[in-house]
Amino acid sequence: MAKFVKQEGVALENHVITTVTATEPFTCSWQCVDTPLCFSMNVRKLQTGLVTCELNNSSKTADRQDLMPRAGSQYHQMAEVDHCTVEDCIYKDALPAGWYKFGSKLIKLFPERRTWGQARHSCQLIGGDLMSINREDENEFISHLLGQIKIKGKGSNQITAHWILDGTDNDVSLINGATYEEEDGAKSLHLNGSGEYATTPAVDFGKTSFTIASWVKLQTPVTSQSTIYSDWSPPRQFIVDAYSTGELLFGGFNNKGLYKPWFAAGSPPIGNWFHVAAVWDRDANEARLFLDAQKVGTQPMQSDSYLRNNSHAVYDIGLKRDTDHTLRGYLRDLMIIGGALTGEELTNITDPNNEPLDGVWIGLNDVKTEGAFYWPDGSHVTYTKWASNQPDNQYGYQDCVEMRIDKGTWDDTSCGRQLPFVCEKKT
Numbered sequence: 090m091a092k093f094v095k096q097e098g099v100a101l102e103n104h105v106i107t108t109v110t111a112t113e114p115f116t117c118s119w120q121c122v123d124t125p126l127c128f129s130m131n132v133r134k135l136q137t138g139l140v141t142c143e144l145n146n147s148s149k150t151a152d153r154q155d156l157m158p159r160a161g162s163q164y165h166q167m168a169e170v171d172h173c174t175v176e177d178c179i180y181k182d183a184l185p186a187g188w189y190k191f192g193s194k195l196i197k198l199f200p201e202r203r204t205w206g207q208a209r210h211s212c213q214l215i216g217g218d219l220m221s222i223n224r225e226d227e228n229e230f231i232s233h234l235l236g237q238i239k240i241k242g243k244g245s246n247q248i249t250a251h252w253i254l255d256g257t258d259n260d261v262s263l264i265n266g267a268t269y270e271e272e273d274g275a276k277s278l279h280l281n282g283s284g285e286y287a288t289t290p291a292v293d294f295g296k297t298s299f300t301i302a303s304w305v306k307l308q309t310p311v312t313s314q315s316t317i318y319s320d321w322s323p324p325r326q327f328i329v330d331a332y333s334t335g336e337l338l339f340g341g342f343n344n345k346g347l348y349k350p351w352f353a354a355g356s357p358p359i360g361n362w363f364h365v366a367a368v369w370d371r372d373a374n375e376a377r378l379f380l381d382a383q384k385v386g387t388q389p390m391q392s393d394s395y396l397r398n399n400s401h402a403v404y405d406i407g408l409k410r411d412t413d414h415t416l417r418g419y420l421r422d423l424m425i426i427g428g429a430l431t432g433e434e435l436t437n438i439t440d441p442n443n444e445p446l447d448g449v450w451i452g453l454n455d456v457k458t459e460g461a462f463y464w465p466d467g468s469h470v471t472y473t474k475w476a477s478n479q480p481d482n483q484y485g486y487q488d489c490v491e492m493r494i495d496k497g498t499w500d501d502t503s504c505g506r507q508l509p510f511v512c513e514k515k516t
């Protein structure tokens with residue numbers, strides 16, 4: 090069982106989460122052990138023979154300056170006991186700089202938002218890795234830590250896929266010498282117009298409303314139709330292009346094999362970044378093109394039209410497969426959103442902090458082999474806490490796992506989403 094060490098005449102101030110009254114300090118100890126974020130107690134004996142115990146969400150290890158003299162009070166903090174075999178004596182402590190000790194692991198929640206790949210890299214830079222979770226009490230502990238994150242902006246439009254295109258995406262392949270280069274202060278995908286292109290996994294969005302959006306910087310005026318994003322090889326589905334007329338083009342094949350929609354609009358700049366969004370609104374039976382979040386063109390569609398099915402494994406960035414022509418320019422933040430975004434929503438979507446925040450990254454993933462989930466520390470997946478109907482590899486595409494903020498359950502999602510993350514280090 091857990092062992093607490095006592096210090097007379099002091100109390101930890103400013104960290105009380107709850108106060109309990111008990112017949113003996115022993116009872117309080119159990120309360121603290123059972124309260125995930127309790128790390129110490131201030132115990133005072135009453136004249137009635139009872140004791141009051143203030144449970145603290147910190148300890149003198151983390152907040153030594155808050156340990157103050159207090160007559161008649163005892164400070165209790167869990168002691169590390171060797172050779173624990175029962176779960177109740179998992180040693181936990183709050184440490185400086187936002188770290189927590191839980192069992193044999195050091196754990197920290199990072200609130201800044203990163204893609205899964207960036208998050209893992211951040212953890213590795215400090216000698217750790219993304220969190221591996223092997224026990225129910227570990228999961229519960231982290232789930233309580235997430236209470237420190239404020240849920241914001243639960244948007245109705247879920248980002249189905251998001252590739253930053255800065256080299257941190259796990260699932261973007263560079264073909265024929267395409268590179269990531271620093272351009273205007275951010276790493277971007279660079280295609281030189283001489284055969285270079287990149288691919289993403291195929292995403293199944295053909296039967297819903299959707300938005301395809303990306304930042305693009307063209308280096309030279311477009312003389313030959315230059316693909317931004319497409320699966321343009323038979324049986325082809327969709328194409329978003331910089332068109333030879335100097336306009337943007339949104340084209341698609343519907344399930345009857347007809348071009349629909351098919352229209353060009355807007356005049357994107359040369360040598361400057363612009364944001365292009367192709368919107369397919371099935372409810373309004375309309376396709377739209379947006380340039381820098383301003384609607385520049387629209388075309389009605391038939392109500393029975395949806396994109397033709399195909400079995401492509403990848404979609405192409407920068408390649409028009411039927412002519413092998415490739416785009417010359419830079420791209421970043423390519424997104425597919427499972428809904429028809431408005432201009433206002435497009436303005437918001439260009440800021441990653443406006444992505445709906447419903448969870449944080451943990452280490453679990455099936456990036457290497459679909460359906461074969463593994464932890465970064467190599468431990469076998471024995472304990473799981475999937476949310477109902479998860480993992481579902483939705484859109485054929487979800488390979489990284491978030492812990493949901495509301496319930497501490499797990500969901501596989503797009504690795505390119507930008508979420509807070511939990512790192513661990515072994516002690």
Ligand SMILES: [Ca+2]
Nearest residue numbers: 455482487488
């Ligand atoms: Ca998957």
Ligand SMILES: [Ca+2]
Nearest residue numbers: 481500501502
């Ligand atoms: Ca999922």
